[in-house]
Amino acid sequence: MSRRYDASEIEPKWQAVWAEEGLYLASEDPDDDRPRFYALDMFPYPSGDLHMGHAEAFSGGDTIPRFRSMQGYNVMHPIGWDSFGLPAENAAIKRGVPPQGWTQQNMEQQAASFQRMGMSFDWTRRLATSDPEYYRWTQWLFLRFFDKGLAYRKNSPVNWCPKDQTVLANEQVIQGACERCGTMVERRDLTQWFFKITDYAQRLLDDMDQLVDYPERVITMQRNWIGRSEGARVTFTIAETGEEIDIYTTRPDTLWGVTFFVFAVDHPAVERLAELGGTSKQVAPLREKARSTSLVDREAADTKEGVFLGVHAVNPVNGEQIPVYAAPYVLMGYGTGAIMAVPAHDQRDFDFARAHDLPIRVVVAPDGAGEIDPATMTEALSHEGVMVNSGSFDGEASPASITKVTAWLEAEGRGHAEVNFRLRDWLLSRQRYWGAPIPIIHCPTCGEVAVPDDQLPVELPADADFQLGGESPLARHPTWKHVTCPTCGAEAVRDTDTMDTFVDSSWYFFRYCSPGYDDGPFRREDVDRWMPVSQYTGGVEHAILHLLYARFFTKVLYDLDMVGFTEPFPKLMNQGQVIYGGASMSKSKGNIVEPMPLVERWGADTMRLIMLFAGPFEDDIDWKLISGDDPDRRPGVHSWLGRVFSVVDDAVATDAVEPESMVRLTHRTIEGVTEDLERFRFNTAISKMQVLTNEMRSALDAGEGARGAAEALAQLLAPFAPYAAEELWRTVLGHDSSVHVSTWPGFDPALTTQATITMVIQVDGKLRDKAEVDAGIDETAALELARASDKARAAVGDREVVKEIVRVPKLVNLVTRG
């Protein structure tokens, strides 16, 4: 009788053997001429043990490198931890102990869980971003950006909790209030560090054509985030002072429809102009409100809100004087912080005009709509049409006329074409402890001075005070910040901000290529040999920021001549999330399911197969639905593994001849699984293996052999259920080396087709009969068969067959009339 499938016995056994055999080490042997494959998974954040999201992501992320390795690639599949960040610091505050220990403990636990799951990581490349040996190079890279003028400081608002006297990250602001004490958060201006990612906006856009295999939505999200828009900068004049104020518009063709002018409330000219216009009293509350609202929820502003400043602007195209307003619907952060308002053709301007009883003038007559009366309009007109009331431009097609109008503005010296991006520079300072310190020293005479490279890393002090209140822990530390200026030797202070953790994660994939390298963040030849990454796997939640930042870093490194390519990840796969009952799993909802107990009970292979078989890899998995909400139910894939063991056992035990149909099915399965793996279709790959298993069972029960099928099945299973496949391959099938170093089975295209096939006979497109035919049947024979079918004849009745469609060997369709 066949042996029982017992994961708890075989998994620890093979885990130990693989570690001993060094099965998953990437080869750096210069004589190794296999093609390389760099499989990268987004590295985890060590907050506790691995969760279901990790189980899903890494189950897929591990399948691909295993498959490639068997296909003959020299695979690098590294792992590390994104170990700086807020959760560790929060835990430190709560427990009154430094974040290092908590972080380390979680990383060890996650590492053990990864091992238990059988992940094919090359552990010799392991890294952690909070390790001084890592953040030394994060700081070094920051200084290269600084040297190039790509890192700079400027004033910028932060979230400030007046009770805790501390800066809050956006995630710590819940509905405008401090996450801890509930106090309403205020805006405060601080001098902060930025990376000049806006210099790379156009390249980040242009190079998207190198992203050959990206989810469409990620491309779209990044494109929208960068937000390129083409328009014109136009100069208006303030009538009362003669000063010139620029605006940005995408619709210069509507300049003749401008009936008022609006400043952002926090525009630098507003206070002065309000004073001049005698409206300071009315404007002050608006400015105050803008100041006190937290950064997070300031979008709640009312479109109709705004105040007349008491001054006027002159429209450069027709000399008209128009009233000037300040309103929160205009943003200081985009364009010039001032706009021309065209209520007839912009919905926001329209709403504002109606609320403030301002005139509306139509300057684009919509095609075929006839005369429009502004008084009866209910919404702005955004249609294409013909320019009217626009001086010499009357009759031009709009918006096609934009180019013409812009050229005219330029000739007249009143404006010029301009491209605007929505992308802002990357604010990277954090007034926090648990991050890489910014390696800058502020000297009263020399200004911002870089810490010399040979003094890196600037290490975090181990004895910082994490409790909230006052300045950040680094600023508050009694001695840490006091140093002498590296340039002039005078007393100076360190920068006490740390870097955004997105900086750490913008280059970790380079470091994997040169583990332990001591003369730089990485060795160029290592990186150029392994990169770009062959396949990147991770969650959509990083579709914008992480990917954009990593792409930006790579371009800067390219410009610094440190790498030979401009895109780090041409191929990206986003796995879905694991949810529960339609909602994300969370502590507060009490619906968290942990993967490790599942692994303990059913085995790592079962956990992996559950994830991979649940549905398409990109789709969310609703745990409540796929588990039947019954934690004791034996997973279907676990039963299947049991059946696989029993068929392989039985196939080994018999010396009966394997029928040709079994050989053909095996070849077809190899072909199908291979194709599915190429396209991340794990669920259908598994179903094909299940079909093979079922057929093997039938054949064996009928006294036939299935040895070849058993060999293939063990190999096909290897990327999905590595432990079970190994047990079958070595113990049951008797091979003396690992299935994971065996060569991926090939298939003979001549054998992937069935010898006979079910041909469908249709009458008028409806299925009427089926016939088992030779796969090589010719059209004449197929047609004869169809004509001879009693059922088909009955369906035709006394009507005339006017057309016969033959698609050998699958189908014949008889088309009738009458």
Place this chain on the structure above:
RNA sequence: GUCGGAGUGGCGGAAUUAGGUAGACGCGCUAGGUUGAGGGCCUAGUCCCCUUCACGGGGGGUGGGGGUUCAAGUCCCCCCUCCGACACCA
């Protein structure tokens, strides 16, 4: 509001790349068998409706409506619903 994705059995999902048997595979459920017991195991059945003692036969069916085609889940047009991202970007 804009952009993106998706609607198929009781459930997860196949088939959409290339129009050609809709519901593969699995879960659940039903019946039968099997083990001393067991979170079991094996076999068969399982889209809906009508018809037949039965074998069988007929009709309908992939969110709704229209179209192209010998043939549409798949292609085209319109509409509805759900999910996700960005949300005053001038």
